[in-house]
Amino acid sequence: MADAPFLSDGWFDRQRALGADLPERPGATGRVQHVVTGTPDGEVRYVITMVDGRAVDVSVGGDDTADVTYTNTHADAQALAQGELDPSVLFMQGRTKMAGDMGKVLALMPVTRSAEYRALLAPA
Numbered sequence: 001m002a003d004a005p006f007l008s009d010g011w012f013d014r015q016r017a018l019g020a021d022l023p024e025r026p027g028a029t030g031r032v033q034h035v036v037t038g039t040p041d042g043e044v045r046y047v048i049t050m051v052d053g054r055a056v057d058v059s060v061g062g063d064d065t066a067d068v069t070y071t072n073t074h075a076d077a078q079a080l081a082q083g084e085l086d087p088s089v090l091f092m093q094g095r096t097k098m099a100g101d102m103g104k105v106l107a108l109m110p111v112t113r114s115a116e117y118r119a120l121l122a123p124a
Helices: 009-019 074-081 087-092 102-112 115-121
Strands: 030-039 042-051 054-060 068-073 097-100
Touching: 009 042, 009 054, 009 115, 030 074, 030 102, 068 074, 068 102, 074 087, 097 102
Parallel strands: 030 068
Antiparallel strands: 030 042, 042 054, 068 097
């Protein structure tokens, strides 16, 4: 899984492999869709299903039934994954679009703000 560029098959494989090993956080459960616009391959959608803080599924493609959907440009999504940008700042600046259940966002925040989750998203 070395040299897995952002949004590549290897990057998704790495998320699947490492996601189940995230620390358990009871109640941090939800399905989060990510929409990344402006990639070299056009728009990319993927969904991470979290159960008690662990990523139990990572699937490529869209899902209109996800609890929360985040939309970012390719550049911002890549910088977020590398830990170079703060998601709260992007949201406040209107650069990250969020739709869905704010309760799920708050329940998942301890996971998505953790160092372990950041390591999961970072390119290998």
